[in-house]
Amino acid sequence: MLALFAVIFFPLAWLLGNALILVLDRKKARREYFWEDRLLAGIFILIGLAEGAHLGALVRGQSVFAFTKLAALLLIVASGISCVITGISLGLSVRSRKAAGSKEAALSATVGKAGSLSRDQWTTREWTTLAAFLILVGIQAVFLLTGTRVYLEYDETLETVTSFLRSGTMFDCNPLTGLPYEQGMPSRLKILCLPSAFVGLCQVCRANPELVVWKVIPILTLGAAYLAYRSLARALFAGNRFGECMFLLLTAILVFVGDYGYGMEGFGLLHAGFQGTTIRLAVMMPWLFGLCLRRKWRLVPLVLLAEACIVWTLYGLGMGILLVATFLAFQGLRHALQKRKEGPQ
């Protein structure tokens, strides 16, 4: 079942993300999105769906079964809507293609080819760099799959998941002891959806919680992090394939180098990929940076909302909104300085 999940996860995420981009942006602007953007948008929509189901289950009496049922329902509805939107878009594109007589218009309108590399031959240097990058990512994935070096000090996710699965209810007992809460727990933590999402995954796939929380989710986070960095690389090194590959290779090396302490990206990806803070640091922030640099503002709220679903910082405002606000201030300052430098016309 887990293998099936792994097979359908990314296509499903792509479908959802693609539908969102089709709805959000104009036809011309859609072509400026990469396939990585569609996948990441889909992953964040999945987080949003999990949050919706989680809040619904909390309201309806904190049953884990209610969460899984609601999540499955939301997923089916969202997938259905996405299929309809993609279908309509494809139909419209085919019609316009017939009208314009262009062969590739339909496909490019749906899939998006912006920033795609020129289709010339790959040089040995590019191949070597890409191969080195893939080898490093492979080593990291094997490390996550086979290793048991997990950072537990700030985290009780696995205990929470096993508690939910055992009792069938959410937050009725302290996961660290199994005894009923005396004073309770902060509401700001109750509303975060990651533990419930992991429980749903365990239930649907009938998988061991340890396997899901310590191995499957960190590998997904690692994959999503490289998607975010690939999107950033394409924004930074458009048309420069060697630059893109070298950027990704250096990112993979930096993940190993940054393994030295809690709070570092490499450390989170290799030892705590199941934590919301790691997903924020290694997936959301690089993608958000890429979106800001490319001025793709329409997807920014999605990232900010997804952050509020998995990490609670200052009443849900999050670090993402701080980043976007600082970026806008930085751009404003730069423009002002540039204007001053140019002087009155």
Next chain:
Amino acid sequence: MRELLRNAWNGWLAMSDRGKLGALLLLMFLLAWLWKLGTRKQKDLIWFGALLTGLCIFPLTAACLMLYQTRFYDYEWIWTIVPMTGILACGGTLLLEQLDKTSCGKGKKLAIAGMALMVLLLCGRLGNPRATVQDVGLQRREVAQVLEKLNEATGGSVLLWAPKEVMEHARSLDANITLLYGRNMWQKHLNAFSYDGYAQEQRDLYVWMQLACAYQRLDVPVPADLDVVGEAPKAGTTLEGISCIRKAMELGATQILLPGSLSEESMDELERELGIKPVRLEQYWLLSCNQGSAKASASR
């Protein structure tokens, strides 16, 4: 505010002490400035990153960022807004491209790239993270074995009191088992996840179990340098094993695992005092309190 400023500065010092990627980031800004590296977007990333890095290092702005992210998170998390990996990877790629454009020979270029890679690798700790990342595999397998045998031996609901290594993994391995206290007894950050705390008697039980493992006897003196979350028992006093076990039973413990290093004589003494026969379970002594609790309370 003064404390916050001090925390912000100490946070940066601690972070730069752990690894050197922060220093490498500053070097990258310097090189990018000197050689005017990058296209418009690349410059945007690098100089916006420089601004954010400045905000995270300068104590006043760092303190403001710490206030923003609330006290739930430590200093290192304000660095979430700095795209450190992105900037270093972008800067590194630009430097390599710069190197590629120079007229020096291929061998020399390779040597320079190799040395740069070595510098990069030495900025980390070469796969040896300082933070306590446990290799939990072997320990979890051992604890899983113990819990399996414990379940076979008891077969009802279990409220367990055991040494730290068992308590640490018990709940994540078997959620049917409840514990007298959890990992938040010794990992203070976990207390942020709940409003509940522990009573002094539970802290005493934790301390006794730790010391019994270390001293390998029932009555243990409390040392001065105890590392306990909350108030520790008074240094120099003696924690008596039998009264601690009685206290655990009063708190509802149905199964107690004691360190196997305790002597047979100590177990005989326990049997005499509590009326419960300790049995060997892997590397521990198991006291099943269900049968003996009535007798134990009668003997008091």
